[in-house]
Amino acid sequence: MTLRLYSSLGREKRDFVPLTPGRVNIYVCGVTPYDVTHLGHAFSYVQFDALRRYLTSLGNDVRYVQNVTDIDDDMIMVSKRQGGRPIAEIRDENDAIFRNDLDRLNVLRPTVYPFATDHIPQIIEATRKIIDAGRAYVVDGDVFFEAATFPGYGQLNGVTIEELAKRENPESKREYKKRGPLDFLLWQQVDPGDPSWESPWGPGRPGWSIECTAMSMAHLGDQIDIHGGGHDLVFPHHENEIAQAESVSGKRPFCGWWMHNGMLQLDGVKMSKSLGNLVLARHLMAEFEPDQLRLYLLSQHYRTDANYHNGDLLALGPRYERLKAAVAKAEGTAGDPAVVASARAALNDDFDTPAALHVLDDAATRVLAGGAAPGEAEALREILSVLGFAFAGARGPATGHLSPVL
Numbered sequence: 001m002t003l004r005l006y007s008s009l010g011r012e013k014r015d016f017v018p019l020t021p022g023r024v025n026i027y028v029c030g031v032t033p034y035d036v037t038h039l040g041h042a043f044s045y046v047q048f049d050a051l052r053r054y055l056t057s058l059g060n061d062v063r064y065v066q067n068v069t070d071i072d073d074d075m076i077m078v079s080k081r082q083g084g085r086p087i088a089e090i091r092d093e094n095d096a097i098f099r100n101d102l103d104r105l106n107v108l109r110p111t112v113y114p115f116a117t118d119h120i121p122q123i124i125e126a127t128r129k130i131i132d133a134g135r136a137y138v139v140d141g142d143v144f145f146e147a148a149t150f151p152g153y154g155q156l157n158g159v160t161i162e163e164l165a166k167r168e169n170p171e172s173k174r175e176y177k178k179r180g181p182l183d184f185l186l187w188q189q190v191d192p193g194d195p196s197w198e199s200p201w202g203p204g205r206p207g208w209s210i211e212c213t214a215m216s217m218a219h220l221g222d223q224i225d226i227h228g229g230g231h232d233l234v235f236p237h238h239e240n241e242i243a244q245a246e247s248v249s250g251k252r253p254f255c256g257w258w259m260h261n262g263m264l265q266l267d268g269v270k271m272s273k274s275l276g277n278l279v280l281a282r283h284l285m286a287e288f289e290p291d292q293l294r295l296y297l298l299s300q301h302y303r304t305d306a307n308y309h310n311g312d313l314l315a316l317g318p319r320y321e322r323l324k325a326a327v328a329k330a331e332g333t334a335g336d337p338a339v340v341a342s343a344r345a346a347l348n349d350d351f352d353t354p355a356a357l358h359v360l361d362d363a364a365t366r367v368l369a370g371g372a373a374p375g376e377a378e379a380l381r382e383i384l385s386v387l388g389f390a391f392a393g394a395r396g397p398a399t400g401h402l403s404p405v406l
Contacts, residue, residue, distance in 0.1 A: 135247045
């Protein structure tokens with residue numbers, strides 16, 4: 001069965017065919033390290049890590065880029081609240097915690113892990129090209145992308161530009177300078193004392209969305225196969241990325257598959273610092289094995305809005321121990337082809353990890369009951385390893401690039 005993946009652009013599942021056979025380029029939006037990361041971040045990055053590993057198991061050479069947004073309004077705000085503490089210091093402290101959390105979850109490190117502040121020349125060059133393409137304008141040192149000049153703006157959201165203009169837009173800034181309500185900043189002037197860089201339009205700093213466009217194009221080229229991130233980024237961030245990238249390169253489409261994970265909630269409420277309801281992955285891993293947390297996260301389909309309750313991981317304990325015990329009986333023989341085929345059929349259907357894990361649950365029950373076909377324990381080990389479980393022998397987080405497993 002061919003791998004079929006759902007793309008938010010077009011809202012349909014399609015056979016996955018990369019631009020270059022045997023090579024897959026993935027860009028996933030990373031964190032803004034102004035504060036600690038929570039379980040919702042772990043949900044996103046474990047899902048895309050498992051997808052990366054699965055694509056590799058299919059024989060692809062996967063190049064995976066995940067950025068760090070280390071200059072934006074939030075980073076500046078936190079720096080000021082902490083008495084002018086250097087932004088780089090805040091970034092490095094929180095990024096170290098984030099990386100450690102993902103390492104413990106056995107999430108492979110990105111092939112490239114770019115910081116926005118290391119790509120200012122590329123951001124300036126991309127902005128210049130958009131101006132030259134007639135899709136951006138300058139007002140007193142601010143550079144705005146003019147959304148109405150880009151044909152199809154709104155396509156990722158499946159609505160017209162007029163309908164998009166009615167939505168709440170976190171990129172709405174300096175309205176008095178803008179030609180249209182959806183225009184957004186590529187480059188912006190800064191307040192005295194804020195971080196700034198020299199540019200053809202005067203000292204300033206990048207807008208939000210142009211950072212990802214510049215980093216993606218710098219490390220993956222003009223077009224990519226998969227762009228990942230939370231569905232809260234569809235508008236305006238990812239809509240803007242399409243407009244920017246295609247204006248810079250003149251090539252369409254910028255991305256073949258837009259994959260958006262759902263939001264992880266706590267008792268039906270979105271996790272947020274302001275509500276004080278953050279669940280931190282490292283706190284859970286102090287009580288449970290990291291692979292048990294990984295099992296919980298992959299038991300949710302990546303596109304669903306999962307609802308975490310206190311006690312969920314404890315309740316998952318028997319299932320986790322059953323899988324571990326069954327894998328321990330693997331003897332290094334060939335995996336049972338029926339189990340492998342059934343699990344892979346589920347993964348080939350829009351990367352349905354919950355369905356694949358149910359196949360493995362049934363196999364584990366047979367293995368432990370003594371009624372399994374030859375190779376079922378090895379099939380369990382094989383698929384769980386592909387999904388990144390350390391207890392099944394999955395390669396560890398320090399591997400920045402995986403060779404295809406043929």
